[in-house]
Amino acid sequence: MNTGKPCFPPRNEKELELYSSASSLSDMEIFIFPELMYALVLANIMSPVLWKWRKEKWFENIEKKSLNYKINRIKQYVMDHYVFNLDLETWGLTTKDKELARFKEFIDPAALAQSNALFGYEGDKYYYDVDIRRHFGLDKYDADIVPYWKTETVEAMDAFRFKDGYATGAGECVSLSALYVAALFVVGRIPLDNIFMIATPLHSQNFIAEKDGFITNNRRIVTKKMWYNGTELSAKARRSIENERITIVSHLSGVVHTFYKEACMNPERFDHFKRNFRDYLEAGINFEYFANFLYSRECYWNCFQYRHIRNGRECYIPLNCIFNTQRSSKNRFDNESRQALLEEMDSQCFSLSPIQDRILINGIEDYLAAHPDQSFESHTGFFSQILQGQCCVDKQKMIEELGAFLKITPRLPDAAQKEFVSYPELKVTPDQEREEICRYLHQEAQNGHSLAILSLYAWRDMEHTDWSPFIKAAIERNPVCCLGAGELSAEALAQLLENFPNQSIYEGNRLAQPDEVWNFQRGDGIEKALLLFDILKFRNPGLQGQLEIKGADVELSVHENGKNPASWRFVSEKQLEKSLSL
Numbered sequence: 293m294n295t296g297k298p299c300f301p302p303r304n305e306k307e308l309e310l311y312s313s314a315s316s317l318s319d320m321e322i323f324i325f326p327e328l329m330y331a332l333v334l335a336n337i338m339s340p341v342l343w344k345w346r347k348e349k350w351f352e353n354i355e356k357k358s359l360n361y362k363i364n365r366i367k368q369y370v371m372d373h374y375v376f377n378l379d380l381e382t383w384g385l386t387t388k389d390k391e392l393a394r395f396k397e398f399i400d401p402a403a404l405a406q407s408n409a410l411f412g413y414e415g416d417k418y419y420y421d422v423d424i425r426r427h428f429g430l431d432k433y434d435a436d437i438v439p440y441w442k443t444e445t446v447e448a449m450d451a452f453r454f455k456d457g458y459a460t461g462a463g464e465c466v467s468l469s470a471l472y473v474a475a476l477f478v479v480g481r482i483p484l485d486n487i488f489m490i491a492t493p494l495h496s497q498n499f500i501a502e503k504d505g506f507i508t509n510n511r512r513i514v515t516k517k518m519w520y521n522g523t524e525l526s527a528k529a530r531r532s533i534e535n536e537r538i539t540i541v542s543h544l545s546g547v548v549h550t551f552y553k554e555a556c557m558n559p560e561r562f563d564h565f566k567r568n569f570r571d572y573l574e575a576g577i578n579f580e581y582f583a584n585f586l587y588s589r590e591c592y593w594n595c596f597q598y599r600h601i602r603n604g605r606e607c608y609i610p611l612n613c614i615f616n617t618q619r620s621s622k623n624r625f626d627n628e629s630r631q632a633l634l635e636e637m638d639s640q641c642f643s644l645s646p647i648q649d650r651i652l653i654n655g656i657e658d659y660l661a662a663h664p665d666q667s668f669e670s671h672t673g674f675f676s677q678i679l680q681g682q683c684c685v686d687k688q689k690m691i692e693e694l695g696a697f698l699k700i701t702p703r704l705p706d707a708a709q710k711e712f713v714s715y716p717e718l719k720v721t722p723d724q725e726r727e728e729i730c731r732y733l734h735q736e737a738q739n740g741h742s743l744a745i746l747s748l749y750a751w752r753d754m755e756h757t758d759w760s761p762f763i764k765a766a767i768e769r770n771p772v773c774c775l776g777a778g779e780l781s782a783e784a785l786a787q788l789l790e791n792f793p794n795q796s797i798y799e800g801n802r803l804a805q806p807d808e809v810w811n812f813q814r815g816d817g818i819e820k821a822l823l824l825f826d827i828l829k830f831r832n833p834g835l836q837g838q839l840e841i842k843g844a845d846v847e848l849s850v851h852e853n854g855k856n857p858a859s860w861r862f863v864s865e866k867q868l869e870k871s872l873s874l
Contacts (some may be wrong), residue, residue: 300737300745301758309394311761313444314749315805316769317443319384322466322491324395324550328491329470329542334747336474336718340799341727345369345479355481359502362406362480366512370472372448377462379563382455383442383807384660384771389439391787399551399558423525439604440769444465445750446474451797453813458469466496471497472508482723483560484544488565492536497529501565505572505577516572520697521626522584530700533573537703541565545717548705555710556851558717562707577659578670583626585697587615595684597650600634600641609634611653624689668698717742753800754868763874766806766822767829773810774830782828786860788818801866817862824860825874837874843867 302308313321314331322328329521336342345351350369354362394400444467452462463471469489476482486501504516509529518526539550547557575581585591593612600607614625623633659674672691679687718736720729735754736744748757777785796803796816806823809815815823818841825837825848838849843865849859
């Protein structure tokens with residue numbers, strides 16, 4: 293494949309696979325090449341799309357606001373403009389055998405099966421009895437079939453609004469994680485130094501090591517207080533940390549990966565992350581957190597009652613009545629809105645006599661108020677005593693569950709088993725403008741910085757990167773357009789593409805992959821030509837092609853061993869000159 297004079301060309305097959313993965317960005321590729329997580333963050337930071345957010349009235353004067361305001365403002369913008377998407381159709385399917393063959397030089401297949409849901413992983417506790425393939429909608433396919441689940445750039449996330457069934461942008465969990473990091477930096481002016489990306493086999497989140505800590509979970513932000521509020525939303529946020537090992541921790545300074553012995557993250561930053569993350573995941577016992585624990589465990593509701601003075605008379609309320617009311621109320625039992633919550637309740641919930649065989653929760657509240665700022669361990673004797681003899685609850689089980697609710701010990705990569713290797717750290721700060729950051733990353737790429745080079749490939753910079761990785765990804769990993777084209781002839785396909793708006797989802801001299809063009813029904817002439825070749829190559833693997841790009845003029849020529857030549861012309865709005873043998 294002749295792509296002319298290369299910039300940052302892959303020096304070997306491993307780099308070719310790595311650089312091409314920066315174009316396709318599938319979840320499995322990110323697991324194999326975890327440095328791609330932060331390459332995508334930097335690509336989003338370079339994107340003009342994200343810098344336009346700064347001009348939104350929603351973010352007016354945000355740089356002058358508090359950290360909490362910034363984070364919540366960005367959270368609401370993400371909530372309003374993006375939905376979570378993990379369907380199987382968007383980016384198509386591949387096979388286990390094909391992907392294992394790709395990655396056999398990089399990781400042991402047995403290790404992959406222990407850490408990736410697509411290759412046999414079924415979780416450590418929560419997912420133990422869950423049919424993972426059914427969970428993801430794969431049960432209708434042969435067991436060898438797995439989805440690509442490509443991680444989207446911010447441009448691809450925004451482009452979902454052009455896709456049938458979507459009114460806004462969309463993205464999967466890694467896409468949303470990368471978007472959040474970039475948005476917190478660009479819009480919130482929050483330094484990257486305190487933002488860590490964390491991946492488990494089934495999920496991706498971020499931890500912001502500021503104040504008491506914040507976790508991004510898909511589109512939402514979870515504060516430490518929210519982590520312990522007992523709601524279904526917090527339970528979903530906690531699920532992966534509670535039940536899975538953390539396979540990847542990614543930071544601007546580098547990556548720590550469970551299955552790679554070498555770690556390139558600054559060890560001081562990794563220690564900083566561990567301290568702050570563990571502090572976030574541990575809380576002392578107080579009545580608020582005890583009530584929230586009970587709220588999250590419906591199996592214990594029938595074990596408790598609450599004594600309340602109503603109209604000057606002592607009455608008793610079953611806890612299940614209180615929590616069932618709380619489910620549909622803005623008020624809560626655990627805080628100062630309790631009185632308002634009780635006033636919402638039906639009068640039939642109030643009994644003038646104590647309810648038999650139910651623990652009076654007032655005694656627990658009084659005890660915890662009299663013993664503040666003490667560890668849960670120091671109170672286990674009290675809980676053991678008050679639960680003694682209660683037939684509705686397994687005393688030991690409840691105490692253990694309460695302890696686990698208050699403290700999660702994350703299963704992080706073991707730093708003692710890693711060889712920390714120092715690499716030059718990129719210096720990107722919130723006071724820099726976009727153009728300055730772009731110049732800096734291009735300069736660092738010229739100096740050979742591997743993450744800077746990867747960020748340019750992930751950004752789809754076709755002016756300054758070698759085209760062979762992009763073409764490799766385009767031909768090998770874009771199945772949706774190939775299947776979607778059905779039996780349309782080459783001429784009919786060319787006409788269909790001609791009818792697409794001649795508009796790339798990427799500004800400047802950057803290019804979309806074929807499935808991005810197909811999914812969003814628009815593309816530049818260069819992108820349309822590559823899409824057409826991808827489909828024809830899928831139908832006829834022996835096909836050879838030549839792509840000539842001369843400014844606005846794009847010509848695709850194909851033949852099979854010199855036979856049956858054909859050619860098509862398209863119009864490009866890019867400013868590129870290239871001659872490619874495909």
